[in-house]
Amino acid sequence: MIRVMVVDDEALVRSGFELILSAADDxxxxxxxxxxxxxxxxxxEAPDVVLLDIRMPDVDGLTVLGRLxxxxxxxxxxxxxxxxxxxxxxxxxRSGAAGFLLKDTEPDQxxxxxxxxxxxxxVMSPKASRAVxxxxxxxxxxxDEEAARVGRLTDREREVLVLIAEGLSxxxxxxxxxxxxxxxxxxxxxxxxxxxxxGRVQAALLAQRAGLLDERQRRSGSGR
Numbered sequence: 001m002i003r004v005m006v007v008d009d010e011a012l013v014r015s016g017f018e019l020i021l022s023a024a025d026d027x028x029x030x031x032x033x034x035x036x037x038x039x040x041x042x043x044x045e046a047p048d049v050v051l052l053d054i055r056m057p058d059v060d061g062l063t064v065l066g067r068l069x070x071x072x073x074x075x076x077x078x079x080x081x082x083x084x085x086x087x088x089x090x091x092x093x094r095s096g097a098a099g100f101l102l103k104d105t106e107p108d109q110x111x112x113x114x115x116x117x118x119x120x121x122x123v124m125s126p127k128a129s130r131a132v133x134x135x136x137x138x139x140x141x142x143x144d145e146e147a148a149r150v151g152r153l154t155d156r157e158r159e160v161l162v163l164i165a166e167g168l169s170x171x172x173x174x175x176x177x178x179x180x181x182x183x184x185x186x187x188x189x190x191x192x193x194x195x196x197x198x199g200r201v202q203a204a205l206l207a208q209r210a211g212l213l214d215e216r217q218r219r220s221g222s223g224r
Contacts, residue, residue, distance in 0.1 A: 002118045005047035006032045007064065008080060009056040013103060017051060017110070024111040035059040039067045047075050049117045051101065054079045054088050062092060069096045076117045093201050099123030099167070119169035122204045149195050150210045157194070160187045162212050165204035 004027055006017045014032035021027045030045045035056040042050060050068065054061035061079060068074050079092045079100040089100055099122050101113060113123050153161065163173045170184045179187075188200070197203050207213060 001028045002026055002049060002114060003028050003030045003045070003047045004114055005030055005038075005042065005045060005050045005075070007035060007038045007050060007056075007061075008032075008053040009034050009058065010053075013053070013080075020107045020110050021114060024114075027111055027114060035061065035064050038064045039071075042068060042071065042075060046073075049114055050075045050077045051080050051114075052077055052097075054081045054092060054100070060088075062088060062095065065092055065095055065097060076120075078113075078117055078123050093124075093205060096199075096201075098201060116167055116169060116172075119171060120200070121169040121172065122164060122167045122200050124165075124167065124201070124204060146195075146206060147210065150206065150212075152194050153191065157187055157191050158212065160184065161191050161195075161203060161207050164188065164191070164200050165207040165213055167204075 004021055006014050006021075006029065008014050008017075018029045018032050021029050030047050031041050033041045035053070036058045038050075038052070038059075052061050052064055052068075056064075065077055065079070068077055074096075076098045077096070079089060079097050080103055081089060081100055082103050092100065098117055101110075101123060105113065117123055150158075159177060160173055163176060168176065170181055170188060173179070174181050174184045191203060192199070195203055195206055197206060
């Protein structure tokens with residue numbers, strides 16, 4: 001069972017997410033709470049995944065994220081927001097969030113996104129991540145040094161990086177391109193080292209900024 005906790009200042013949002021996720025056989029919503037009680041509730045309930053509202057009146061989501069990330073065994077945290085160009089999303093991703101979900105995510109997609117988070121994947125749609133970078137044009141430019149790091153990746157590593165950016169876990173990547181889990185893990189480790197990033201989210205953001213996802217879409221559209 002995947003243990004999930006929902007943190008939001010609106011009771012209606014909390015109950016809605018709980019209702020949707022509890023319908024899945026493999027997900028257990030162990031707690032819902034407002035921001036002020038979030039850290040203590042995580043310590044008590046030990047959830048695997050926390051869905052955390054990024055904007056709350058009592059304590060903001062970025063503060064809660066920082067406190068959760070400082071725990072000895074922090075849960076996977078994804079931010080909840082009402083719009084895909086939220087100005088705080090970029091800060092949250094750089095601070096260790098494993099992605100973000102829009103509050104109007106389709107109910108039939110929500111459980112699968114939680115499974116992706118629990119499996120170590122990144123939850124950040126290309127459309128939404130583009131909106132984040134477009135709202136921060138100064139941060140979107142890929143510098144020469146970053147471009148050189150991307151250029152050092154092998155073709156297989158670039159393929160794996162794109163799949164990371166699409167939100168796939170190591171197991172899903174292995175299934176997609178017919179590699180063992182161990183081989184995928186080795187590729188991911190090499191990618192993070194070559195890109196000099198601290199995790200999958202930062203690698204996914206760099207892939208987006210470098211245009212690798214757009215390049216893949218163009219190739220798919222041309223039948224290549």
